Amino acid sequence: MNDTLKLILQLMIPGLCLGCVYGLNGIGAALLYKGSHTINNAQGAVVGFGALLGYSLQNRGLGLISSTIIATIACFFVGVLLQVGVISQIEKKAPIYVVIATLALSIVITNANYLIVGSYTYDSAVILINVSKYLHIDSVNVDILWSNIVAIAVSFIAMVSVHFFLNKTKFGSAMRAAAMDPFAAESCGISVVKTRAVTWGIMSALGALGGCLTGPLFGVSAGIGIAAGAKGNTGAVLGGYGNMYGAIIGGMIIGIVETIFGYIYSPYQTAFTNALFLIFILLLPHGIMNEKAIEEG
């Protein structure tokens, strides 16, 4: 009994860590859907890009913290550029094309990643907190990787920051207004172009942050983010699509469940996670937070 408990605890922390990354991606998905009623299929690619950016900065001698910060900020602007340059063109024609366009974008960015990096996995060489350093909890005799703890902590800080930004700042309120009713917001002097750009910026930045945080854990490779981006959507559906907090909770649940399942039955992990997604989107489309975004088509 004690052994299983120990095992679950051991798995929960990495699961939670992954879950936080999914949650970060889920926040982006929720914000985007609330604001523009579209879905970004390129999120995963940006996660990978951010991770690679962070890694190459570290290679040039910057510390873990500064390279993460710089990569995150850089990807914010990448997101802004994508929205302004590419997505807005397509939104003008027909918003539904964004789904396919971001798919194409995902191919472009992922393969650009491959070209920059090659297809092998790089381990983050320079790390502040040694990957192999464990935190030992005597009471339950469990070893937890410091990197996991750091990742979880940083993710929480990011999530709280986003919450404060949206609810306590002027621009955050403007974004929420524009999400609710773009026309009314425009007539109140809010630039929907700007709010959309910032939405994409935040989405990309959060994704990159997730990528940089998991770099030390899994090694950095070109395709690192694809699954994470998709699972961000899964978590968002679980939590109630469009609801930011639901996305966080959903992402964390997915992370934990997936890790536990992956330990038991690893070859079928992809099928399992996707099947979960399908179950939720078909049977419980309103998710945990009962968000009525997905309705009868």
Add this chain to the structure above:
Amino acid sequence: MEERSKERSSSRKNIYRISGIVLAVLIALLLPVICGFLESGAYYLNVINYIFVYTIASTGLNVMTGYSGQINLGGAAYFSVGAYAVVILCNAGVPTLLSVVLAMLVVAFFGFLTAVPAAKLKYHFLALATTAVGEVVNNLLTVSPGGITNDTHGMFVKALVLFGFKFKSDASLYYLLLIMTALCLLFTWAFLHSRTGRACVATRDSVDAAGSCGIDVRQYKIIATVVSCVMIGFAGFLFAYLNRYISPDTFAAGKSTMFMSMMMLGGSGTLFGPFLGAVLITLIMELLRGIQGSGPYMQLTYGFILLIEMMFMPQGVSGAISDYKYKKDRRRMEAAGGDGKDA
């Protein structure tokens, strides 16, 4: 006087059109022979065969996505089920024709299973859900218990034997695929010009109005999906006997994206769009493969082309052509005056 010259020019156009069609048919029938005289003829013929298979798959996808508004990003799932079902049955000794029929029934059933819940999802979420289905199928195929699909090592496929004839050469496959592609296009045309097909298209354009015309939207979405899936599965079967090798890798998400982009580039919601798209994309990929080899460069360029196309010409080549033709007709009509639009 003007009338007679107009008549003459329109009958001249008809002559051009008929002779163009006759010429095209002749070339199509003699293509393998022509390729026999060309330097890399065998390679060209092989590529053309793949174009046929992909045309059928994209046309199938078009029926549900372009014409019925049900986006599907997991087309590879049906493609692979069709392929594996036929190969497994044939290897088990079932006669070819029966295998194909049974396999298509399997695909149809699978399509039905996915169609029923899909009918109630809205566009974006349908996209996500179909991607998920594609991933699940791919994962299951890769890790199948009992080695049904022989894992990632794949299976070699014996040549197709139909009515005692062995389709071993590219030339024989060419004629088979030519006929199959023509039949599929004909079927698609017939489907769209039937009461059923019209109802499916109506569900795309306005769910509410379709309902008030007596159409059970959910039913027709399911019909469109199943028809689509069977066509894609059929393409999968043909692919297996063309490629002579199938593995879960050949049916990864990349194929789904490829069918989607062939349909979009050529023009979704048009009859020949997917064919055009298949031709264009296959040619582009082969060209890139020649210049840069497979791998990231090729994928990158291909993704980039798709992106540009979505940005500037989302209706696809065929769509752009018919837009242009329509605008020309409109201008001509307005110039002729008195089209009764002014109140």
Add this chain to the structure above:
Amino acid sequence: MLKIDHLTLHFEGLVATDDICMEVEDHKVTALIGPNGAGKTTIFNQIAGVYKPDEGKIYLDGEDITGLRPFEVCQKGITRTYQVIKLFSGMSVIDNVLVGMHTKLERNFWQDVFHSRSMRESEKEAFKKAHELLELVGLDQYADHPAGSLAYGQQRLVEIARALAPSPKLVLFDEPAAGMNLKEKNDLNEMIRRIIDMGTTVLLVEHDMSLVMNVADIIYVINSGQNLAKGSPKEISEDPAVIEAYLGRGEI
């Protein structure tokens, strides 16, 4: 033909229709008028099956059709047009009308998809009828044009042709004159008369008073979700309660 009994519908605390009672008689034009937001379209939507009423019943020729889904309502013989035009913009004009005929073209799936002889004959008949309907609304020359390319007023006419395609018992017109100019409105007036002659009963919601007064046999006035008045055009135009409800509108 159509009997509405005590129709009541709430929208999250707001009463949309309150105890509405109406009767639509065969071969007559019945009009539903009232200020904006009075609940006229909501009544339509409940007849057509878009909303399910909380209380009350709707009878078509004695048969209870309350709460049927829209496509079932159409199968019973009621078609409609929309306030905001909902055409099948990706299809041609004539295809739009053919879709309208859906319920009357019952066919075996396989014969239909594989174009059997009976299907082809049925299609020929259908095309003939569709062209006749387009001629009725004056748009036959646009038969093969994409429906989305027509002018607004013309698109309305296509919707009308589509609604008439299955030879319905009753057709619901939701503000058919919206966005039409004077000539088009006069044509509409005549068209409605011809529809009655063809055997279809008409129930319409309309804001244009001159059209209503000219074409309607019976008028129901609705205000704030409740019945206000019922009568012939003359009676309604002299009813003090109606005049008061419309104070400031001044189109009578």
